[in-house]
Amino acid sequence: MPDPDSSPDRAQFTSGQVRHLASLVRIELTDTEVEEFRSELASILSHINALSEIETAGVPPTNNGADLLNVQDDDASRPPLPREQILANAPQREDEYFRVHAVLDQS
Amino acid sequence: MTTQTNSDILALTLAEGRRRLLDGELTSVTLTRTFLDRIAATDEQVHAFVTVTADSALAQAAEADALLARGDATAPLTGLPIGLKDVLMTRGVRTTAGSRMLDNLIPPYDATVVAKLREAGAISLGKTNMDEFAMGSSTEHSAWFPTANPWDLDRVPGGSSGGSAAAVAAQQCIATLGSDTGGSIRQPASFCGVVGLKPTYGRVSRYGLIAFASSLDQIGPFTRTVEDAALLLQAIAGPDPLDSTCYDAPVPDFSAQLDRGLEGLRVAAPREFFTDGMDDDVAETIEAALELLAANGAVIDRTPSMPSVPMALPVYYVLAPSECSANLARFDGVKYGYGARGGESMWADMEATRQHGFGREVKRRVLLGAYTLSAGYYDAYYLQAQKVRTLIRREFDRVFAEHDVIVAPTAPTVAFRQGEITDPYQMYLNDIYTIPANIAGLPAISVPGGFGADGMPVGLQFVGQRLDESTLLRAANAYERLAAWTTIPTRRAANIID
Numbered sequence: 192m193p194d195p196d197s198s199p200d201r202a203q204f205t206s207g208q209v210r211h212l213a214s215l216v217r218i219e220l221t222d223t224e225v226e227e228f229r230s231e232l233a234s235i236l237s238h239i240n241a242l243s244e245i246e247t248a249g250v251p252p253t254n255n256g257a258d259l260l261n262v263q264d265d266d267a268s269r270p271p272l273p274r275e276q277i278l279a280n281a282p283q284r285e286d287e288y289f290r291v292h293a294v295l296d297q298s
Numbered sequence: 299m300t301t302q303t304n305s306d307i308l309a310l311t312l313a314e315g316r317r318r319l320l321d322g323e324l325t326s327v328t329l330t331r332t333f334l335d336r337i338a339a340t341d342e343q344v345h346a347f348v349t350v351t352a353d354s355a356l357a358q359a360a361e362a363d364a365l366l367a368r369g370d371a372t373a374p375l376t377g378l379p380i381g382l383k384d385v386l387m388t389r390g391v392r393t394t395a396g397s398r399m400l401d402n403l404i405p406p407y408d409a410t411v412v413a414k415l416r417e418a419g420a421i422s423l424g425k426t427n428m429d430e431f432a433m434g435s436s437t438e439h440s441a442w443f444p445t446a447n448p449w450d451l452d453r454v455p456g457g458s459s460g461g462s463a464a465a466v467a468a469q470q471c472i473a474t475l476g477s478d479t480g481g482s483i484r485q486p487a488s489f490c491g492v493v494g495l496k497p498t499y500g501r502v503s504r505y506g507l508i509a510f511a512s513s514l515d516q517i518g519p520f521t522r523t524v525e526d527a528a529l530l531l532q533a534i535a536g537p538d539p540l541d542s543t544c545y546d547a548p549v550p551d552f553s554a555q556l557d558r559g560l561e562g563l564r565v566a567a568p569r570e571f572f573t574d575g576m577d578d579d580v581a582e583t584i585e586a587a588l589e590l591l592a593a594n595g596a597v598i599d600r601t602p603s604m605p606s607v608p609m610a611l612p613v614y615y616v617l618a619p620s621e622c623s624a625n626l627a628r629f630d631g632v633k634y635g636y637g638a639r640g641g642e643s644m645w646a647d648m649e650a651t652r653q654h655g656f657g658r659e660v661k662r663r664v665l666l667g668a669y670t671l672s673a674g675y676y677d678a679y680y681l682q683a684q685k686v687r688t689l690i691r692r693e694f695d696r697v698f699a700e701h702d703v704i705v706a707p708t709a710p711t712v713a714f715r716q717g718e719i720t721d722p723y724q725m726y727l728n729d730i731y732t733i734p735a736n737i738a739g740l741p742a743i744s745v746p747g748g749f750g751a752d753g754m755p756v757g758l759q760f761v762g763q764r765l766d767e768s769t770l771l772r773a774a775n776a777y778e779r780l781a782a783w784t785t786i787p788t789r790r791a792a793n794i795i796d
Contacts, residue, residue: 212665215672216623217630218656219649228662231722235666238723240611242682245689252684253691255543256513256739257500262542276406282637289632292644 204233307332308311309467312526315472319366326366326377329429329675330359330421332377346465347454348384350390350424357380358421375533378420381465381474384425387506388412391422393669395429395508396440396458399655399658400635409506410541411517411534418533419580420497423471426461430657431626432482432510434458434715436719444716447489449754453713456486456728459520463490466520473521473530477507479514480614481709481732486743487497487520488708488757491746493774494520495527497764499739500545501536502531503734511621514614514736524745524775528552531767537679547765555772561595563687564701564772569600573704573730579750584707587747587758590780591705593632596773597662599701605694611685615669615726616683617737622660623667629655658725660777662722687737694738698763701771706731708744708757730757 206225209232213220218229274287283290302318308331319325334352341347362377371377375741382388385395387405389412394400402557408416415422429439437445445460445784447453456602461475463486466474466538475653476483487494495518498620502517508514519530532553535544560664567588573579631637632650637657656664697704719725735742740761747758758777762770 201702209665212347212668216627216664216668217645218661218664219431219653224658224661228665231662232666232669234721235615235723239615239679242609242612242616242686243678245606245609245682247682247684247685249690250685252681253687254513254684257543257545259500259543259545263454264539264542272406274444280403280634283639284630291632292647293643294644
């Protein structure tokens with residue numbers, strides 16, 4: 192197998208960047224995780240960076256697994272899923288609502 | 299009625315099982331009970347199943363026997379026991395995707411493939427283990443436990459559909475469904491010595507498949523034979539009003555061309571699939587397979603070059619994390635699954651939910667996806683990867699203008715030992731030969747191709763043209779007949795854990 196560290200230019204990644212990314216995707220990380228991800232993400236990015244060497248001027252992007260465009264659904268109603276079965280999976284509920292921490296400051 | 303030992307029953311194919319049920323040589327209850335007993339006897343070692351649904355399986359089997367007795371068993375898979383990867387939604391049956399995030403999810407609906415298999419008469423024995431949210435190549439990243447390779451319990455079964463592959467290899471059921479985003483059906487099929495088919499993207503509905511990377515994910519079968527793969531694909535293929543990325547194309551009879559043989563079949567072996575990244579034992583096995591194909595009527599062309607194919611892996615590691623970063627945003631601890639509470643704000647609860655609900659592999663990919671999608675990097679990573687994806691698709695189109703199928707190794711190595719690979723990128727390299735078919739949306743199959751180091755199985759991969767699973771299955775079936783691995787591999791694996 193090829194050596195995963197064979198790429199000459201390992202990308203740089205700071206712990207501040209990792210924390211910023213984690214805040215964007217709403218994941219709390221421990222200090223250990225930040226340090227591990229910093230090094231692993233840098234390693235992965237150094238391999239991904241090979242993409243920049245490919246000439247793609249005038250090449251359209253492929254953003255779909257199939258070649259389908261503007262697939263339309265019939266404008267008809269379907270029976271919804273049973274409310275009780277959906278609420279039964281909620282981490283916390285109150286009557287017929289999902290219960291969460293207050294979103295707005297109540298003061 | 300002929301005498302059937304347990305080992306006869308455990309080695310059955312869907313096709314032969316169907317025949318025996320129709321002929322009254324076997325009942326579905328006996329068949330189902332034999333496999334449930336097998337799971338009970340072996341799964342402490344293999345750990346292929348997360349959930350076993352014994353009671354409902356036996357109840358379904360009794361219903362199937364009633365239909366069979368009345369001569370009403372027109373549904374093609376009536377009474378035949380299968381397993382389902384735990385990434386497929388099953389109404390009323392816990393579905394975890396291998397994640398703590400979904401520890402206690404009881405889906406209120408079935409995935410379309412699950413509903414179709416039910417209509418086809420199949421009996422689900424339960425849900426099979428997998429890498430968390432289908433991210434991994436070893437099934438070591440399940441939140442519950444790693445699955446072992448039935449050929450050597452110290453080795454991984456591959457992944458992410460490792461439980462589905464191991465269950466068929468260990469003869470715990472006749473067939474299973476898995477999902478394949480970058481090789482998650484074909485690589486474990488290779489490692490476990492079974493058949494694994496990834497259909498054309500859009501051939502099979504993804505409704506009710508817990509999404510990883512939506513432009514790449516596809517559901518497909520694990521079986522003992524290519525004939526069975528055709529039967530199972532037949533049952534799950536076709537358009538679905540609930541999945542607008544499904545082709546509204548006619549579904550052919552996938553078994554019709556199985557026996558046409560290799561004569562005149564134009565087979566490409568592009569240079570970029572035969573690189574020095576492959577271990578020697580795999581290379582030798584694949585070369586022997588190519589010689590066998592050539593000696594039996596296939597026209598093997600080793601001249602095609604696909605220079606963008608080596609870029610498929612970097613393209614994948616931009617596109618898949620980007621898409622998963624968006625898809626996994628839905629796990630917010632509010633509507634279903636795990637939800638942390640007691641933080642000082644809604645955001646604190648959400649961040650704690652995702653900290654404790656996701657494992658390391660998932661977190662790393664979500665972070666990577668957030669990076670490649672973020673302002674300032676989007677054009678350099680995501681857009682560039684989409685453009686290179688176009689180049690890769692065009693190279694496949696060029697090869698298929700003059701060839702019927704592509705042949706390649708499935709994986710660069712045989713199954714490795716548990717804990718052997720710790721570097722993420724080294725793990726990703728497992729999928730270098732499988733990812734290109736996902737990038738191009740093409741159907742591909744791995745069939746047992748012989749044995750490599752330590753007698754471990756090696757998979758041979760065929761890649762077909764868009765929506766031409768028929769030719770793909772014809773080539774794979776012809777090879778399987780020639781090599782006669784059909785019953786040997788799983789019998790050998792099954793002996794190891796007996």
